[in-house]
Amino acid sequence: MSENLYNHIAKFIPLVREDFAEIMLFFDSQSVKKKQNLVEEGNVCRANYFVEKGCLRMFFLDVDGTEQTIQFAIENWWMTDIEAFNKGKKAAFSIQAVENTEVLAITKYEMERMLGTYPLMESYFRQVYERAYAASLFRVKYIMRLSKEEIYDHFSGNFPEFVQRIPQKVLASFLGITPEYLSEIRKKRMTRKTK
């Protein structure tokens, strides 16, 4: 039984323990080593993943082969290439573990069965995707509206522990800057704080 998943679902819908025990049967636990890929761009996307512990990132390969990170998922977040997952299409994004990570994985087939058996879970996922959609709209707004330094400030202001936790190279890729430039911004911020 995953306490994390139970608590997360229970935040959105009324859920009894007995039903949750049954719901858990649709999931598989997986351990993913740091830098291991769960989904690879161009391949099949086998599952939707709930992060129990650790951190995933979603990225795609740029025209010059650089990895562009567009999202992170830490504890209690879902991550998949939703279009590829739903339609059985080739993944347009890769998903990789940023650190050693524990996930609960559910295939499309099991997802359909679960939603058929526990329709209340439709409400849970409706709310999960509303939030994911809202977050991605904000992300577009920030990319277009803020400077790289402002995006860093916004991100480190809202998720300070997270910024400490992920490798600088990965954070730089997410912010769309070079690791060197990120290091400069951080130094500037540190100097400001100590003044």
Add this chain to the structure above:
Amino acid sequence: MSENLYNHIAKFIPLVREDFAEIMLFFDSQSVKKKQNLVEEGNVCRANYFVEKGCLRMFFLDVDGTEQTIQFAIENWWMTDIEAFNKGKKAAFSIQAVENTEVLAITKYEMERMLGTYPLMESYFRQVYERAYAASLFRVKYIMRLSKEEIYDHFSGNFPEFVQRIPQKVLASFLGITPEYLSEIRKKRMTRKTK
């Protein structure tokens, strides 16, 4: 009765006419004149809107006061500032009619009542938001990966009628370029075609 909404819902879930007639009672029809705002950045976001006829756009004001368009909704699309709608927060985006538009509007209160009465609609909205989320991920990928010209080609290749339909200034804002530059790209494409 809205045939558009009925057909759209029926694509995702089994829905009988009698239930749909009841579901329609949760909605209000609204006519919006071209350039009229349905939602204004900084104000309350009163409803979620289904486009019956016409076209809406979502935008925010840039630091220098320029309108940045980040999404469109034509017939059979839903549009709202989902975060503001759900949480009763101030809207972070404005929503405006690009042409004279007919929408079906549903308030948060009526939405909750409808979902409580017809839980199957949870499945419809879960799928609507999965698609909206997927589209926004692709949008981030395109913004980061493609040049402005490639974004134009992708957009006009996939939605040719739409590109004809919306004002050049609005399309330019969506592509993140000046109307003059857009006009240059189009001329180049026209010359290519006639060669």
